[in-house]
Amino acid sequence: MKLKLIFTILLSFVFCLLFSQVQQGFNYQAVARNVLGNPIANTAMPVRITIQSDSLGGTVFWKELHSTVTTSSLGVINIVVGKGARQDGSTAATFSSIDWSVTPKFIKTEIDYDGWKTMGVSRLWSVPYAMVAGDLDGPVKKLAVKSETSVNDEALFEVKNTTGQTVFAVYNEGVRVYVADGDKGLRGGFAVGGFDDEKASSQSYFIVNPDSIRAYIGTNPGKGIRGGFAVGGFGDSKAAGEEYFRITRDSARILINQGTKSGRGGFAVGGFDESKGSIRRFVDLTAKDCFIGDSAGLNIKDGKYNIFIGPRAGYNTFGPSGAVGGQEGSFNCYIGYMAGYSSLYGANNTIIGYAAGYNNTSGLNTFLGSGSGYNNTTGYSNTFIGTETGQQNSTGSYNVFLGRGSGKNILDGNMNTFIGTAAGANIKTGEKNIIIGDDAAGENFYAGSGTGSSNIIIGWQAGYSLSNSSSNIFIGNQAGYNETGSNRLVIENSSSATPLIYGNFDTNVLRVNGDAEAGAFNTVSDIALKQNIIEIRDVTKNLSMIRGVYFDWNKSEDPGILLGEGRQIGVVAQEIEKVYPELVTTNDRGYKMVDYPKLAPVLLEAIKEQQSQIETQQKEIDELRTLVNSLIVTQTAQNNK
Numbered sequence: 001m002k003l004k005l006i007f008t009i010l011l012s013f014v015f016c017l018l019f020s021q022v023q024q025g026f027n028y029q030a031v032a033r034n035v036l037g038n039p040i041a042n043t044a045m046p047v048r049i050t051i052q053s054d055s056l057g058g059t060v061f062w063k064e065l066h067s068t069v070t071t072s073s074l075g076v077i078n079i080v081v082g083k084g085a086r087q088d089g090s091t092a093a094t095f096s097s098i099d100w101s102v103t104p105k106f107i108k109t110e111i112d113y114d115g116w117k118t119m120g121v122s123r124l125w126s127v128p129y130a131m132v133a134g135d136l137d138g139p140v141k142k143l144a145v146k147s148e149t150s151v152n153d154e155a156l157f158e159v160k161n162t163t164g165q166t167v168f169a170v171y172n173e174g175v176r177v178y179v180a181d182g183d184k185g186l187r188g189g190f191a192v193g194g195f196d197d198e199k200a201s202s203q204s205y206f207i208v209n210p211d212s213i214r215a216y217i218g219t220n221p222g223k224g225i226r227g228g229f230a231v232g233g234f235g236d237s238k239a240a241g242e243e244y245f246r247i248t249r250d251s252a253r254i255l256i257n258q259g260t261k262s263g264r265g266g267f268a269v270g271g272f273d274e275s276k277g278s279i280r281r282f283v284d285l286t287a288k289d290c291f292i293g294d295s296a297g298l299n300i301k302d303g304k305y306n307i308f309i310g311p312r313a314g315y316n317t318f319g320p321s322g323a324v325g326g327q328e329g330s331f332n333c334y335i336g337y338m339a340g341y342s343s344l345y346g347a348n349n350t351i352i353g354y355a356a357g358y359n360n361t362s363g364l365n366t367f368l369g370s371g372s373g374y375n376n377t378t379g380y381s382n383t384f385i386g387t388e389t390g391q392q393n394s395t396g397s398y399n400v401f402l403g404r405g406s407g408k409n410i411l412d413g414n415m416n417t418f419i420g421t422a423a424g425a426n427i428k429t430g431e432k433n434i435i436i437g438d439d440a441a442g443e444n445f446y447a448g449s450g451t452g453s454s455n456i457i458i459g460w461q462a463g464y465s466l467s468n469s470s471s472n473i474f475i476g477n478q479a480g481y482n483e484t485g486s487n488r489l490v491i492e493n494s495s496s497a498t499p500l501i502y503g504n505f506d507t508n509v510l511r512v513n514g515d516a517e518a519g520a521f522n523t524v525s526d527i528a529l530k531q532n533i534i535e536i537r538d539v540t541k542n543l544s545m546i547r548g549v550y551f552d553w554n555k556s557e558d559p560g561i562l563l564g565e566g567r568q569i570g571v572v573a574q575e576i577e578k579v580y581p582e583l584v585t586t587n588d589r590g591y592k593m594v595d596y597p598k599l600a601p602v603l604l605e606a607i608k609e610q611q612s613q614i615e616t617q618q619k620e621i622d623e624l625r626t627l628v629n630s631l632i633v634t635q636t637a638q639n640n641k
Contacts, residue, residue: 024096025082030109030119032075039075044068046112049081051098055106055121061098063087081107147172293337303329303347313339317346336370353387369404379412386421396431403438409448420460426450426467433457437477441466461495471505498562504588513562523597539606542579546571559591570594 028049032040047066053059064084069077082095092098109119147156152172159168169176207214281298284291288304291297294311306329308314313334334340335352342359343349351357354370362380367373372384374391382399384390389401391408398415401407406423407416413431418424422442424435430453435441441455441463450467457463460477465484474480474490481495489503489510502511527533548571553563573592577584580602583595 024094025080028079028081028107030077032071032077032111032113032119039073040071040113041073041075042071043113044070047077047079047084048087048110048112048116049079049084050108050110051081051124052106052108052121053102053104055123059091060089061105062092062095063090064095296334300329303332305331307333307335308340309335310337310339312337312341314343315341317343392428405442405445408445413453424448426465427452430455430470435463437462439464443467459493464495497558498560502560507588509587511561521597536602536605539602540609543602543606545579546575557591558589560587560589570596571599 034040045068047069049062049064049066050060051062053061063086064081065087066079066084069079071077086094105124106121107124108121110116111119149156150172155166155169155171157170158166161167165178166176167178169178281291281296282294284297288306289297289300290307290309291300291314292309293313295315296308296310296313297306297315297317298312299316300306300314303317306314306317308317313336314332315338317329317332317334317340329343329345330347332340332343332346332349333351334343334349334357336354336356338355338358339353340346340349340351340357340360341355342361343351343357344361346357346360346365347363349357349360349363349365349367351360351365351367351373353368353372355374356369356371357365357367357373357376358371360367360373360376362376362378364381365373365376365379366383366385367376367390368385369387369389371387371391372389373379373382373393374388376382376390376393377395379393379396379399381397382390382393382401384393384399384401384407386402386404386406388405388408389403390396390399390406390410393399393407393410393412395412396410396414396416399407399410399413400417400419401410401424402418403420403423405425406418406420407427408422408425409428410416410424410430411428413427413429413433415431416424416427416433417435418433418440419436420440420442421438422445423437423440424433425439425442425445426448427433427435427441427450428448429451432453433441433455435455435457437457437459439461440457440459441450441452442461443464444450444467448467451470452466452468452472453470455463455466455470455472455474457466457472457474457480459475459479461481462474462476462479463469463472463483464478464481466472466474466480467484469484469486469488471487472480472483472485472489474483474488476491476493476499478495479492479499480488480490482497483490487505489501489505490499491501492499498513500513502513503509548569551568551570552566553568555563571594573584573594576594576599577592583598583602585593585595587593
């Protein structure tokens with residue numbers, strides 16, 4: 001059966017020393033798979049390797065045969081190129097005589113599996129130029145590595161540990177040192193030290209470990225121009241280098257060029273672990289961004305002018321690519337563990353505190369405090385200050401919450417101002433509320449679900465039970481504590497059911513529970529405002545049906561107002577209602593009330609009626625007096641005759 005084989009070449013060239021010189025050969029791995037993509041496992045076969053000048057053939061520098069190579073359980077073939085038997089057609093007499101300085105070079109792989117088959121030809125991009133090191137004998141007086149690549153992310157020189165992790169790498173624009181996160185031995189981490197001619201133990205100057213960075217500067221004031229610790233750079237002109245990083249006894253400076261930087265530019269400190277995962281960045285400073293903390297700003301792409309401080313702060317901040325607008329993902333300041341963690345395109349945010357603004361994706365927000373604005377997504381122009389302030393807010397905007405847990409349960413309410421611990425915790429979707437005071441409208445700190453809007457609540461525990469009510473004004477400690485209605489006015493300094501001042505905006509009723517004093521009470525009475533004017537008549541008769549009485553208030557009843565103490569004087573509303581119903585109203589609890597000031601016009605007309613009667617009677621009396629006097633005179637005259 002004819003099979004089509006697929007060979008996957010693993011570019012893994014490992015150089016090692018054998019005997020006391022550079023080995024003339026390099027490790028080579030490949031994986032054989034059949035047409036179904038399955039590895040050809042545990043199979044012995046001959047393998048032929050050719051080093052040639054062109055992918056189509058050209059000059060054959062070297063051809064060798066490995067007579068028996070057995071694949072692993074995964075189909076992997078492991079050989080050392082250079083250790084096979086030389087084959088005819090090779091221009092080099094020995095493998096060691098190959099001139100590796102001549103490029104390019106290609107490697108062709110053939111296997112004898114049901115007949116010889118060419119598996120493929122690949123260019124040796126990572127050519128084992130270390131072979132030329134075999135010409136070196138003894139110490140190297142001068143060693144130079146010159147770049148032939150313009151790709152800034154391609155290392156010019158790398159040092160790797162036994163696990164294959166890069167420990168030290170040189171790039172066109174900088175040097176990186178990577179320190180593993182695991183336990184370190186005495187020689188672990190990264191250190192710069194010194195020694196003198198006496199060959200005493202070296203003195204450490206600069207040490208980097210996963211948990212610390214230490215720089216030791218001598219106390220001797222007599223330092224030359226090269227004293228302290230500095231990192232510098234150079235340009236193509238090879239002029240005096242510019243300093244990038246300098247530490248002296250009185251200062252530490254990081255100087256970053258304002259020009260365009262590549263992915264390796266700026267200043268960065270990173271680390272890795274044994275899993276060979278992606279490198280974790282601890283410090284990344286550029287001319288446009290400042291990231292300090294494990295993976296802070298890790299996924300930033302096009303955002304700029306951001307300051308992220310803390311592990312995973314701004315972790316998912318991306319930038320304007322793919323977003324509407326041009327400044328998304330920029331001008332942010334996130335400080336704290338996972339602060340602004342999910343901020344993809346958010347801009348102009350200031351977020352400080354553990355997980356503050358964790359889910360935020362919008363802009364113009366200020367979150368200060370652990371967990372503040374945690375669930376905010378598209379809400380914008382919010383100011384939350386205090387632990388857990390606005391924690392559940394998702395889409396609400398233009399809110400100001402100040403104090404631990406204030407506005408904690410707001411979900412999508414807008415234009416609210418809550419000031420005080422747990423202030424407004426009852427409200428979930430309400431808007432345009434002004435709530436000031438600890439626990440004001442804050443009964444349900446952990447489960448607020450209210451829809452109340454347009455409330456003004458000021459005072460400790462004022463409106464404590466308010467949830468779905470709207471358009472209320474409560475002023476004073478515990479004012480409206482148990483009030484659940486809407487359009488109410490309460491001014492009081494306790495949770496009393498009979499507050500000093502109570503109002504109902506629906507019925508335009510104002511109730512004062514106590515004595516009211518004023519220099520004057522004026523009631524509008526202009527004739528221009530009146531029509532259908534009729535004089536009150538038969539007042540005296542009607543008043544005879546009304547009693548003026550002494551009484552004591554029945555305190556077992558609750559009319560919603562504060563009943564006075566001691567002996568009282570007044571009238572009975574039901575008696576007045578029979579003759580003057582206009583003077584009697586019924587309150588919201590069913591109790592009748594008398595408008596005492598309006599009794600004045602009735603009493604006025606009663607006085608006028610009585611005055612008319614008095615005048616009529618006086619006239620009659622005068623007439624009788626005149627008649628009596630006339631009779632007396634007549635009688636006297638008759639008696640004198």
